[in-house]
Amino acid sequence: xxxxxxxxxxxxxxxxxxxxxxxxxxxxxxxxxxxxxxxxxxxxxxxxxxxxxxxxxxxxxxxxxxxxxxxxxxxxxxxxxxxxxxxxxxxxxxxxxxxxxxxxxxxxxxxxxxxxxxxxxxxxxxxxxxxxxxxxxxxxxxxxxxxxxxxxxxxxxxxxxxxxxxxxxxxxxxxxxxxxxxxxxxxxxxxxxxxxxxxxxxxxxxxxxxxxxxxxxxxxxxxxxxxxxxxxxxxxxxxxxxxxxxxxxxxxxxxxxxxxxxxxxxxxxxxxxxxxxxxxxxxxxxxxxxxxxxxxxxxxxxxxxxxxxxxxxxxxxxxxxxxxxxxxxxxxxxxxxxxxxxxxxxxxxxxxxxxxxxxxxxxxxxxxxxxxxxxxxxxxxxxxxxxxxxxxxxxxxxxxxxxxxxxxxxxxxxxxxxxxxxxxxxxxxxxxxxxxxxxxxxxxxxxxxxxxxxxxxxxxxxxxxxxxxxxxxxxxxxxxxxxxxxxxxxxxxxxxxxxxxxxxxxxxxxxxxxxxxxxxxxxxxxxxxxxxxxxxxxxxxxxxxxxxxxxxxxxxxxxxxxxxxxxxxxxxxxxxxxxxx
Numbered sequence: 241x242x243x244x245x246x247x248x249x250x251x252x253x254x255x256x257x258x259x260x261x262x263x264x265x266x267x268x269x270x271x272x273x274x275x276x277x278x279x280x281x282x283x284x285x286x287x288x289x290x291x292x293x294x295x296x297x298x299x300x301x302x303x304x305x306x307x308x309x310x311x312x313x314x315x316x317x318x319x320x321x322x323x324x325x326x327x328x329x330x331x332x333x334x335x336x337x338x339x340x341x342x343x344x345x346x347x348x349x350x351x352x353x354x355x356x357x358x359x360x361x362x363x364x365x366x367x368x369x370x371x372x373x374x375x376x377x378x379x380x381x382x383x384x385x386x387x388x389x390x391x392x393x394x395x396x397x398x399x400x401x402x403x404x405x406x407x408x409x410x411x412x413x414x415x416x417x418x419x420x421x422x423x424x425x426x427x428x429x430x431x432x433x434x435x436x437x438x439x440x441x442x443x444x445x446x447x448x449x450x451x452x453x454x455x456x457x458x459x460x461x462x463x464x465x466x467x468x469x470x471x472x473x474x475x476x477x478x479x480x481x482x483x484x485x486x487x488x489x490x491x492x493x494x495x496x497x498x499x500x501x502x503x504x505x506x507x508x509x510x511x512x513x514x515x516x517x518x519x520x521x522x523x524x525x526x527x528x529x530x531x532x533x534x535x536x537x538x539x540x541x542x543x544x545x546x547x548x549x550x551x552x553x554x555x556x557x558x559x560x561x562x563x564x565x566x567x568x569x570x571x572x573x574x575x576x577x578x579x580x581x582x583x584x585x586x587x588x589x590x591x592x593x594x595x596x597x598x599x600x601x602x603x604x605x606x607x608x609x610x611x612x613x614x615x616x617x618x619x620x621x622x623x624x625x626x627x628x629x630x631x632x633x634x635x636x637x638x639x640x641x642x643x644x645x646x647x648x649x650x651x652x653x654x655x656x657x658x659x660x661x662x663x664x665x666x667x668x669x670x671x672x673x674x675x676x677x678x679x680x681x682x683x684x685x686x687x688x689x690x691x692x693x694x695x696x697x698x699x700x701x702x703x704x705x706x707x708x709x710x711x712x713x714x715x716x717x718x719x720x721x722x723x724x725x726x727x728x729x730x731x732x733x734x735x736x737x738x739x740x741x742x743x744x745x746x747x748x749x750x751x752x753x754x755x756x757x758x759x760x761x762x763x764x765x766x767x768x769x770x771x772x773x774x775x776x777x778x779x780x781x782x783x784x785x786x787x788x789x790x791x792x793x794x795x796x797x798x799x800x801x802x803x804x805x806x807x808x809x810x811x812x813x814x815x816x817x818x819x820x821x
Contacts, residue, residue, distance in 0.1 A: 280478035304508025327543030342374030351378035366424035372775035588620035
């Protein structure tokens, strides 16, 4: 609990009452700016670790309320942002992995802001947040224009993202805005501009953070100029952290240790939020409830998060238990997913070999105390299971009913029901680290276009595990890049068999079939991709191309109409999709 002098609390109370009167009337309240920085560790900030230089974020934190150890619900970009904007854990909004679609019935923060009269704009910088995955709902303007990298790893640099947001603001009138700006730069691969290079083993990562901090300064400067004469609420956080080698994890997504699950969270609203700092484990699912509460708006329904507005204003800071998860070991490798429950200082990780850590004395989670405290394991395990029992859901693949009707009219349906939680005796990710590392070595070679070397790595893994999801898909891509199209068909067919709901496996298999002139079979794969990702334009474009080449011009025309509909509906210009042929 944090306290402030009585007079200061009275002043904050009067200011809040004035705000509520404003929000309850015909005009919305202050400008609201939400900034999310991908893959940002708390200790990458100077305000947390004095060895770092992040003057913009440090100043924002000093003027606001800093939580240097907030809890992310999932170490993956799309599911985490879906949790921030819905106030729900992934088990309740249904998005468990990048590439899935946010269900239409999930209420989002930006929709509430839009309904309150705000002009809403979003500027995202990484492929997992492109509009086709569904977070654009509720935004008047959703800018996902990206120009760096290859498909699946496409991003936009901070400078370009800031300039896009500033251009949108320049065209606004005096109406308050709700703006979400997402920076992707600290995400792997780390390639900061030379002037931001940092020394040390992880200097490239910290250089990306410093570069982002610089352009965040430009963004805040422009935002404050636009908001002159009225106030502005700024919220800054990250979707997840980065392991940087802790627990033998280089990046994120594989484990649920604090290296990737703790993030900085800052609320800044001069005159309304008392500057302070707390190590309390507030959660990213608390973000949307808190913003709405600060603005005097009704909460989102069925939220798992809770408002911490009272604590931000100097009152009692109430923290509730945190739920964490990652399905990446399952979706990528076929191994056990992981769940975790944080209650007070104890953290339980639900894995084939359970883990229990007392974070107060073991903050780096090095001493598993599960066998020493079976009662605590049982208590936290039950709480974790009960948290998923109510309102549990899975990601929808039918968020665009027009697209699904088109597929039905063409005779293509049936990828299957939404992905369910796996069951059975699955390998523990902790025991598979060596295999994962070998697969990641192959991935690095593949991205470096060293296809022969990458193929050898994946072939080595497939001899040990012929059903490896990761190795089958990546081996097939290597064979395509090497021009060995017939061999690629056989490998990618098996990749689809072992994981029929993997969108990129469907894409690669369709590509291989097209290259081999098997157009009718390719059409089946493009249709499956369109069912998994209904707003993915290239799925419809390539479905039309396959049907045309198969001698079905009427059906091809219908697919192309859907491609055109999606193209016309985009809020920002896109370059034409690349055909697989």
